[in-house]
Amino acid sequence: MILVSEVGPRDGLQSISRVMPLAAKKAWIAAEAAAGVREIEVGSFVPPSLLPQMADTAELVEFARTIPGLNVVALVPNVKGAARAVAAGVHGMSIPFSMSETHSLKNVRKSHAEMIDEIGAVAAIARAAGVHFAVGLSTAFGCTMEGAVPQDRVVRLAVAAAEAGAAEFSLSDTTGYADPAQVKRLVRAVRAEVGERLTTLHLHNTRGLGLANALAGLEEGITTLDASLGGLGGCPFAPGASGNLVTEDLVLMLNSMGLETGIDLEKLIDVRAILAEALPGEPLYGFTPDAGPMLDYHERMAK
Amino acid sequence: MILVSEVGPRDGLQSISRVMPLAAKKAWIAAEAAAGVREIEVGSFVPPSLLPQMADTAELVEFARTIPGLNVVALVPNVKGAARAVAAGVHGMSIPFSMSETHSLKNVRKSHAEMIDEIGAVAAIARAAGVHFAVGLSTAFGCTMEGAVPQDRVVRLAVAAAEAGAAEFSLSDTTGYADPAQVKRLVRAVRAEVGERLTTLHLHNTRGLGLANALAGLEEGITTLDASLGGLGGCPFAPGASGNLVTEDLVLMLNSMGLETGIDLEKLIDVRAILAEALPGEPLYGFTPDAGPMLDYHERMAK
Missing domain, CATH: 3.20.20.70 (Aldolase class I)
Structure with missing residues (x-):
């Protein structure tokens, strides 16, 4: 069993200046947990004046703790x-x-x-x-x-x-x-x-x-591997930028190798819609969301 | 020593309908060889009526054979x-x-x-x-x-x-x-x-x-690993598309691991300009061309 730890709400968002609404962050965290993600880094306890994006981290911790089975971590x-x-x-x-x-x-x-x-x-x-x-x-x-x-x-x-x-x-x-x-x-x-x-x-x-x-x-x-949904927060096509591992591609790799993650890839891909809506214009990365899993993906997982 | 075999002029171009001019193809092949690429698949001997892009394969073979040390292959x-x-x-x-x-x-x-x-x-x-x-x-x-x-x-x-x-x-x-x-x-x-x-x-x-x-x-x-400069010919962000390994990223990986390829990464990246000019609007992929090699890239190669 490999633990995929979602760090998008912290490492993904911290480099995005447009503050994502609290409700959208909650929806994101809840939807990833529902897709089977068992650990999420929900934010960072830095001074809010320094990083307004992280000002609601305490509220997110409180919310995330209500989700059964989810390990709630913060920087x-x-x-x-x-x-x-x-x-x-x-x-x-x-x-x-x-x-x-x-x-x-x-x-x-x-x-x-x-x-x-x-x-x-x-x-x-x-x-x-x-x-x-x-x-x-x-x-x-x-x-x-x-x-x-x-x-x-x-x-x-x-x-x-x-x-x-x-x-x-x-x-x-x-x-x-x-x-x-x-x-x-x-x-x-x-x-x-x-x-x-x-x-x-x-x-x-x-x-x-x-x-x-x-x-x-x-x-x-x-x-344990950290990853960020949609590779959020890094633009690989801009100098100096550095996106995280894309959670969707990582989960495809692990699941198709037969390394159990407990994550439902199709449900995970659906969570991107929350990011797309809450952060219009923000690029989302990843190959798997466009290509979709292989025809024999579910057979591979059983191996 | 790992052989990186450039297949862009064949596998990359074969899915692109705009025919790349013969002179540009020659410039591409010559520049990659000058960057240290030792094998290039220059084209495909399919009926020209079926694939006009490959109609000049014989001329490319003839040209590529004049480049010392280059292994000239075709499909x-x-x-x-x-x-x-x-x-x-x-x-x-x-x-x-x-x-x-x-x-x-x-x-x-x-x-x-x-x-x-x-x-x-x-x-x-x-x-x-x-x-x-x-x-x-x-x-x-x-x-x-x-x-x-x-x-x-x-x-x-x-x-x-x-x-x-x-x-x-x-x-x-x-x-x-x-x-x-x-x-x-x-x-x-x-x-x-x-x-x-x-x-x-x-x-x-x-x-x-x-x-x-x-x-x-x-x-x-x-x-031996096949790869295509700029991941040419495949659009990972379009359904059903399937780009080759990006030569630039592959060479970065191999060279930085200390697996000798004989390829000069900086010179290789410069070759993209030939593609960009000859195939305007055609997307070129790869992370390394934008990010550049790591500061300690040349130290790594020596390991």
């Missing part, structure tokens, strides 16, 4: 966000930890040492609240400012974060830099130190390698 | 085409053999038994002329008319074609049906019978799984 940038997330009632929260110190300083104004302290403090909050806590090792495959990110640095920082209390890790290809050989090397190296606490890959499809990288990760024992 | 539908290909001076030719008998009857009006006879006759022509001869096992991963194509049928027909004289095979995902698990199973099963004569995957990106399928094939020992 938290720091201790303040973690406190808000816990108060809102998340099942899980994750903090991004940039493997590029340049990027970390620019993005959250914290050095690696300061981030380890922050992770320790968030871990304590999570433990006290009984909330699941994950660390997203971002820019793990390379940085648009620093270029290559050495593998041993990622391993070292993962170990430090584990010692600070991280219960789970994802490797995040924030920049769309990963190649399949690198995915295999890095997953293996990090798992050698933190073991099966490394569960997740968060991939972007910037250079079209997203699904190939996902496959490489699966072959190394990755069990 | 031949039957014995007549093979005789024309040999007369034109191809280095290699390949015949498509549809694993779906429904598709074969509809497409070339030949049963499987009749196709085996044709393959035997083409093999004899190739042998006599000292020309390399390959069989493309098309619709090997499924058929839009028949649905699933049983694996044992593909294996049986490959063996029959080998006995009829096929020196080399490709597995062709004509319909964009393949998934990575199926690619591994089928490559393994066919190789168990015909061994390393199965060299090639011809993949389409209809459902976005093209590069993941390529990766799966590489892991099973595939050494």
Whole structure:
């Protein structure tokens, strides 16, 4: 069983300035859950003044928690966000930890040492609240400012974060830099130190390698893959843009390989209508929604 | 070393009704060869009345043969085409053999038994002329008319074609049906019978799984991958369309993985300008041309 974690309401929307109405976000989350999606990152507890799109995250958490069987997660940038997330009632929260110190300083104004302290403090909050806590090792495959990110640095920082209390890790290809050989090397190296606490890959499809990288990760024992419906929030045809893995294409790949996701592809594709209506003019990506599943798709799933 | 075989001038152009001028085709072939592409399928020896786009294939063969180090191949539908290909001076030719008998009857009006006879006759022509001869096992991963194509049928027909004289095979995902698990199973099963004569995957990106399928094939020992510059000839956003693997994205993946292709990605991307000029309005696909290679791309290649 592979967990497909929908991150569209957070990572997809955060780069879209037009604020999606709360009702549409709720409809989106409910429809994906009804299609069988078992985990959704509903938003981010950043200051609303910084990212108005995420101002309703607490309301979304409250709503999403009413959906039976859905694991409701949110991103938290720091201790303040973690406190808000816990108060809102998340099942899980994750903090991004940039493997590029340049990027970390620019993005959250914290050095690696300061981030380890922050992770320790968030871990304590999570433990006290009984909330699941994950660390997203971002820019793990390379940085648009620093270029290559050495593998041993990622391993070292993962170990430090584990010692600070991280219960789970994802490797995040924030920049769309990963190649399949690198995915295999890095997953293996990090798992050698933190073991099966490394569960997740968060991939972007910037250079079209997203699904190939996902496959490489699966072959190394990755069990959770982040994806965004319609590849929302990234425009692969604009410079510097970097859409997430398209949930629809990922689910087609996994289901047709016989790797059970529990997600009904046809129902999932229907959810795009909610995005199309709420975000007119926003491009939706993916190949499967246009091509449709193969004639023998359901036979494949049984294999 | 992985061989990237450019099939755009044949598979890309054959579905485009606007005939590309001969001079532009020559410029395209020359520029790709200059970027390091070592094999190009320059056209198809079908009756010109059937496919005016391919009417200049003999002239293209003659031209391409003047480029040092370039392996010049063409598609031949039957014995007549093979005789024309040999007369034109191809280095290699390949015949498509549809694993779906429904598709074969509809497409070339030949049963499987009749196709085996044709393959035997083409093999004899190739042998006599000292020309390399390959069989493309098309619709090997499924058929839009028949649905699933049983694996044992593909294996049986490959063996029959080998006995009829096929020196080399490709597995062709004509319909964009393949998934990575199926690619591994089928490559393994066919190789168990015909061994390393199965060299090639011809993949389409209809459902976005093209590069993941390529990766799966590489892991099973595939050494040649067909691709089309700009994914020409297939529109993934139109129903029923089925673009080839995009050469630019494939080369980025292979080179960044440290699998040498001999192809200069930047020069390859520049070749798109020739297509854009000669085929105005024709969509060109691919993520890498817009995103550009990663900052550390050249470091990766050295790994």
